[in-house]
Amino acid sequence: MNFIINREQLLTPLQQIVSVIEKRQTMPILSNVLLSVNDNILVLTGTDLEIQLISKINLDSATDGEITVPARKFLDIVRLLPNEAEIKIELFDDKVKLTSGRSRFSLSTLPGDNYPEFSESELENQFLINAGKMKKALDKTIFCMANQDVRYYLNGLLFHISNSKLKLVASDGHRLSIYEDDIGEATGYEARIILPRKGVIELTRLLDDEEAELNIQFSNSNIRIYIKDLVFSAKLVDAKYPDFSKVFDQPFFNQIHIQKNILKDALTRVSILANEKFKGVSCEISNGLLRLNSHNPEHDEAEEELVIEYQGESLTIAFNSQYLLDAVSNLDSELAVLTIASNLSSCFVEEPEQQLYKFIVMPMRL
Numbered sequence: 630m631n632f633i634i635n636r637e638q639l640l641t642p643l644q645q646i647v648s649v650i651e652k653r654q655t656m657p658i659l660s661n662v663l664l665s666v667n668d669n670i671l672v673l674t675g676t677d678l679e680i681q682l683i684s685k686i687n688l689d690s691a692t693d694g695e696i697t698v699p700a701r702k703f704l705d706i707v708r709l710l711p712n713e714a715e716i717k718i719e720l721f722d723d724k725v726k727l728t729s730g731r732s733r734f735s736l737s738t739l740p741g742d743n744y745p746e747f748s749e750s751e752l753e754n755q756f757l758i759n760a761g762k763m764k765k766a767l768d769k770t771i772f773c774m775a776n777q778d779v780r781y782y783l784n785g786l787l788f789h790i791s792n793s794k795l796k797l798v799a800s801d802g803h804r805l806s807i808y809e810d811d812i813g814e815a816t817g818y819e820a821r822i823i824l825p826r827k828g829v830i831e832l833t834r835l836l837d838d839e840e841a842e843l844n845i846q847f848s849n850s851n852i853r854i855y856i857k858d859l860v861f862s863a864k865l866v867d868a869k870y871p872d873f874s875k876v877f878d879q880p881f882f883n884q885i886h887i888q889k890n891i892l893k894d895a896l897t898r899v900s901i902l903a904n905e906k907f908k909g910v911s912c913e914i915s916n917g918l919l920r921l922n923s924h925n926p927e928h929d930e931a932e933e934e935l936v937i938e939y940q941g942e943s944l945t946i947a948f949n950s951q952y953l954l955d956a957v958s959n960l961d962s963e964l965a966v967l968t969i970a971s972n973l974s975s976c977f978v979e980e981p982e983q984q985l986y987k988f989i990v991m992p993m994r995l
Contacts, residue, residue, distance in 0.1 A: 630694025642684035646675035661697035695741035761839030956988035
């Protein structure tokens with residue numbers, strides 16, 4: 630196997646693939662990237678057995694073959710070479726030689742035959758969607774995913790496909806975000822799948838071209854997404870996502886309307902003196918007025934009053950300030966609409982016009 634490639638052609642795909650590879654591996658070969666050349670096409674493959682990323686690069690001329698090389702060392706060499714450098718890569722026995730200008734490197738290898746195969750079931754469902762649309766849906770929900778929760782189905786993101794509608798849902802048990810959009814085509818089926826946390830984060834990184842079209846194929850246990858010259862594959866979480874629809878079927882107080890940036894700035898200021906661990910902020914709501922309060926074990930206190938549009942019963946409720954900030958920051962409109970359940974069990978944060986995005990935060994006790 631030998632070929633010549635431009636540094637710029639190789640660097641970005643290699644960076645994308647190395648991000649999937651875990652630093653600590655039980656199998657040494659999983660720390661390597663698989664290089665495979667066939668018919669003047671270089672295929673780079675990286676996996677941690679839960680997620681796999683494959684990138685294809687066209688070459689001018691090459692000799693066929695395959696081998697695996699240490700992923701991070703290979704990336705560091707390519708990254709630190711000069712811009713637009715030509716890199717010659719040759720396989721000699723059990724070593725890969727890299728030559729570029731006056732630089733020469735020799736990397737140890739492991740046989741390509743030993744590289745583990747990523748097991749996938751037959752992918753019976755598929756749909757096409759714009760990458761920009763998917764990126765926006767992920768950005769609006771990703772921050773609500775749980776991290777290392779014992780309820781492992783929360784350590785991921787629910788994709789609910791219902792004919793031409795796509796709904797993304799994430800929750801860590803204290804807050805929940807829902808983003809719903811139109812796929813742009815009728816799929817003719819209904820399906821619910823949970824993409825694991827690491828897969829969601831890696832997918833978000835890959836969606837850098839908003840004009841690209843994604844081809845998404847999935848089964849009950851696997852998902853595969855074609856993104857231009859990349860193929861992203863992941864194993865899905867084998868669980869059922871909890872039914873959150875009941876939270877909508879309850880009585881609510883009247884809506885509270887407030888300027889998004891005014892609320893955001895006030896929450897940021899008041900939270901400075903909140904308890905560092907719990908970040909609790911108390912909200913006293915009365916006709917036309919919202920009073921925010923916080924305090925901490927050092928007996929520091931903060932209070933801020935905001936003018937709001939609200940007519941109704943006075944109430945007091947407390948929230949984790951960061952959860953509220955995350956919700957408000959993700960609104961596209963200038964106006965935030967807050968709706969609190971009559972039993973003070975939850976608060977909806979949404980936009981006045983478009984109902985694509987909903988955020989639900991649970992209260993806390995101070």
